[in-house]
Amino acid sequence: MSLNFYSGDKMNFPEYNAQEIEKKWQKHWEKEKTFACSAFRGKKYYILEMFPYTSGSIHIGHVRNYSIGDVVAHYKRMKGFNVLHPIGFDAFGLPAENAAIDKGTHPKDWTYTNIKNLRRQLKRLGFSYDWDREVITCDKDYYRWNQWFFIKFYQKGLVYQKKAPANWCPTCRTILANEQVIEGNCYRCGSPVVQKNLKQWFFKITNYADELLEEIEKMDWPAAVKKMQINWIGKSKGMQINFEMVDSKDKIAVYTTRPDTVFGATYLVLSPFHSLSEKIMEDDPSLKPEVEMMRKEQLIKGEVEKEGIFTGLWAVNPANREKIPIWIANYVLMEYGTGAIMAVPAHDVRDFEFAVKYNLPIRVVVSPPEAGSKVDSLKEAYTGEGKMVNSGQFNGIPSQQAREKMSEWMVLEGIGTPQVHYKLRDWCISRQRYWGTPIPIIYCDNCGVVSVPEKDLPVELPSDVRITGKGGSPLEKVRSFVECTCPRCGKKAMRETDTMDTFVDSSWYFLRYASKGNNLPFDIDRIDYWMPVDQYIGGIEHAILHLLYSRFFTKALRDINLLKINEPFTRLLTQGMVIKDGAKMSKSKGNVVDPEDIIKEYGADTLRGFILFAAPPEIDLDWKKEGLEGVNRFLKRVWRLVIANGKSWKDKLEYIYEEEGKNEKENELKIMVNKTIEKVSQDIEQRFRFNTALASLMEFVNYLYLYPEKKSPVFGESLQVLLLLLYPFTPHIAQELAERIGCKKDLCNCRWPEYKRSLLKSKKITLIVQINGKLRDRLTVFSKIKKEDIEREVLKREKVKKHIQGKNIKKMIYVPEKLINIVVD
RNA sequence: GCCGGAGUGGCGGAACUGGUAGACGCGCUGGACUCAAAAUCCAGUGAGGCUUGCCUCGUGAGGGUUCAAAUCCCUCCUCCGGCACCA
Structure with missing residues (x-):
């Protein structure tokens, strides 16, 4: 049968040798700088993947991230866009210091050795990066701009220093930002975080809370990420209500989102850290041990049994003039609202729990629609809506309405004022570690806190440092670093020894890729051209941290007139994890697959092809060796098909677009070609469904295998279309086969095939x-x-x-x- | 507890706006080639039934809307992810 046109090694066709052809084209791309983009003219497209942290080597998750981005980069180039597709390295951070402690290597050496390896691995995977734009965040050429931004923000009032309880990780021995504490544990090492009172530097991200919130809702980002950011910013609308105290002219301000329940407030609770708690302890020292205990409990994150103590003091409920007791309890946080609450046990689960424990009165003021609730019938707090009861002139009104009516009334009476609160806190950037950007601040006995003048930047990180993992910040012990002269008065002064959170580095690296400025962090014209990033791709673990900080940075830079845009990333794709044997790949589980082993056995094209084919990008991907073999089989099938039947390459396709073919069969082939072009284009461009794009290419190949007239010109053009469509997914084999049938160009400089509408459907x-x-x-x-x-x-x-x-x-x-x-x- | 997302063959996954459920791949079965195997090529493959061509059932469970539901609506179950004394 004619179908069996090539079987085994009987015929003299060259085998598919992935190693050989991949290395050949990688060398070519490097030498020719095929993917560099020097111009900044024409329709631009900025595709960006989250850059890797400089630990030992590339893992499968990176390969997934970068394979997805590379498809889009290739596709957009072939569609005629001027594509920016850069890569770099996130090079500051704690692991470098830990390696220094464990192995005695200098963080810098460890980092640069790793970068060399990562670069080699990325090149071996054949990604189409513009390597000329590489950014390494630990280069002083880069981090000097962190310092420069710090000073600019400082001048603008976006940076401040304060002594406050901060999240301290005892293992990493440094402060962490709120965003870096996951369920009370350190995001990096998992140790329980404790609160420590330290002087810290903060970026005023809360200035942008409303803008960050408003814009996120409009963005073309995954719903999950948007929701997480919205929750993190945590805007709530409510009222501040002032309670007068009995026997004192002091007032206690509380914040509530349920002003409608004010008649049900039967006691007040202060946080143990509230200033009044402090005062009460001084007046009545017998309370001190209890309050100190509660303070300690609050310093450990996580929920503990509710405990409290009656202060002996009383306040007046401003709604019904009733005398109510004032308590101090461990369940009220100082950081949120006013640090004090009005407790409405009937309608708040926490207050209910507390009131039951300490036998405090519970008064129903919102009656659930279905029941005539009495106090003793209430087994749990009722937090829903209903009709007001026990609420004076407001009785009978639905609670939603009462919320507004009572707010208005309280404003009129001077009892309360409407207020908006956010959960978002300012970004603490001080880290008591070595391997990061030195904070450009000098402490002078005469002049106080002085920022380093621009002309003295960068404040270089000294290299002669001993990292022991013990004691305070390593920089504190470097005398030559600490001791300096005050830039203002010239007297002896001391440098700040904390370094910046490494998330500062990643908050603007995408701007540095787009252009490296000389006297500025970047060239304004080029930035205007390239920004914003059209498509950003990375892991969902950065949904809050990096993605929120970058948004803040963009807005802050806009406000110091360096940027014109409001948002850095137009579209976002968060790819799923790679799973093996039902668990995320990790060293501890021993289920790690090393991409290099896969490349050695099957080649980079097979690895990339499999990762793209196995699942849609946002879903977790199940690693299966058999699936990998399936994709390898497909590539070998393509190889044999083209080698055996490939004709001379044409710069312009014609036959497949002709309306009438020689026969029915040929018309059918044309429809198949056009449909495949349509499907692959739409899957890449509109849906990011690379798995179905590859599936339709497989279908196409299956069809071509069975096509009887393999010598016809339409068939020859079909093969050419196949290679063009395949190129973004598995570029090496596509380029090699194209060359073998006479193509002289790099496929990325060829036009993506168009499809003809009239040829999408058979008659x-x-x-x-x-x-x-x-x-x-x-x-x-x-x-x-x-x-x-x-x-x-x-x-x-x-x-x-x-x-x-x-x-x-x-x-x-x-x-x-x-x-x-x-x-x- | 609250907020997201998802449940489809032996497996990964298709089915985009309601219109042939299971594309494509893996696995399995049969055939061709071979002394044989591997590789390759071709064909079959949701379950059950029999008269082998058709019938019945089938997208987590139950109900509903519709000529028609994996898809829309309601109730429930399970799994995954995020947040969590945020007043």
Whole structure:
């Protein structure tokens, strides 16, 4: 049979040798700088993947991230865009210091050795980066701009220093930002975080809380990420209500989102850190041990048994003038609201729990719609809506309305004021570690806190440092670093020894890629051209941290007139994890697959192809060796098909777009080609579904294998289309085969094939015949057939007659070119 | 507890706006080639039934809307992710 055109090594065709051809093209791309983009003209497209942290080597997760980005980069280039596709290294951070402690290597040496390896691995994977734009965040050429931004922000009032309880990780021995504490544990090492009172530097991200919130809602980002950021910013609207104290002219301000329940407030609770708690302890020292205990409990994150103590003091409920007790309890946080609450046990689960424990009165003020609730019938707090009861002049009003009416009333009475609160806190950037950007601040006995003048930047990180993992910040012990002169008065002074959070580095690296400025962090014109990033791709673990900080940075830079945009990343794709044996790949589970091993065995194209094919990008991907072999088999099939049948390469395709082919078969092939182009283009561009794009390419190849006339010019062009469509996914094999059939160009400089609309559908179609919605028959008809003709035709069919025999036809529903449904009794 | 997302063959996953459920791949079965195997090529493959061509069932469970539901609505179950004394 003619189908068996190539079997095994009997015929003299060259084998598919992935190692050889991949290395050949990687060398070519490097030498020719094929993917560099020097111009900043024309339609731009900025595709960015999150840069890797400089630990030992590239893992499968990186390969997934970068393979997805590379498809888009190639596709957009072939579509005629001026594509920016850069890469670099996130090089500051704690692991470098830990390696220094464990192995005695200098963080710098460790980092640069790793970078060399990572670079080699990325090149071996054949990603189409513009390597000339590489950014390494631990280069002083880079981090000097962190310092420069710090000073600019400082001048603008976006940086401040304060002594406050901060999240301290005892293992990493440094302060962490709120965003870096996950369920009370350190995001990096998992140790329980404790609160420590230290002087810290903060970026005023809260200035942008409203803008960050408003814009996120409009963005083309995954819903999950948007929701996480919205929750993190945590805007709530409520009221501040002032409670007068009995026997004192002091007032206690509380914040509540349920002003409608004010008549149900039966006691007040202060945080143990509240200033009044402090005062009460001084007045009545017998309370001190209890309050100190509660303070300690609060310093450990996580929920503890609710405890409290009556202060002996009383306040007046401003709504009903009732005398209510003032308590101090461990469940009220100082950081949120005013640090004090009005407790409404009937309608708040926490207050309810506390009131039951300490036998405090519980008064229902919102009656649930279904029940006439009495105090003793309440087994849990009712937090829903209902009609007001026990609330004076507001009785009978629905609680939603009461919320507004009572707010207005309280404003009039001077009891309260409407207020908005956010959960978002300012970004603490001080880290008591060595391997990071030195904070450009000098402490002078004369002048106080002085920022380093711009001309003295960068404040270089000294290299002669001993990292022991003990004591305070390593920089504190470097005398030559600490001791300096005050830039203002010239007297002896001391440097700040904390370094910046490494998330500062990653908050603007995408700007540095787009242009490296000389006297500025970047060239303004180039930035205007390239920004914002059109498509950003990375892991969902950065949903809050990096993605929120970068948004803040963009807005802050806009406000110091360096940027014109409001948001850095137009579209975002968060890819899923790679799973093996039901668990995330990790060293501790021993289920790690090393990409290099896979490349050695199958080649980079197979690895990339498999990762793209196995699942849609946002879903977790199940690693299966058999699946990898399937993709390798497919590539070998492509290889044999093209080697055996490839004709001379043409710069312009013509036959496949001609309306009339030589015969039916040829028309069908043209339709197949056009449909495949349409499918692959849409899957890449509109849906990011690389798995279905590759599936349709596989279908296409299967079809071509069975096509009888492999010598026809239409078939030759079909092979050429196949290679062009395949190129973004598996560039090496596509480029090699193209060259072998006479292509002189880099495929990235070839135009992506267009499809012709008139050739997407055959003239004859298979119509589904249903009776009462059940498939009963198929009918081959001309696609333009009229409804009446079909109805007549379909009733003649034997299968149809059989099913409608003796039954009444109620109606017929015709969906053009799809189906006809006959409805019978 | 609150907020997201998802449940489809032996497995990974298709089915985009309601219109042939299971594309494509893996695995499995049969055939061709071979002394044989591997590789390759071709064909089959949701379950059950029998008269082998068709019938019945089938997208986590139950109900509903519709000529027609994996897809829309309601109730419930399970899994994954995020947040969590945030007043």
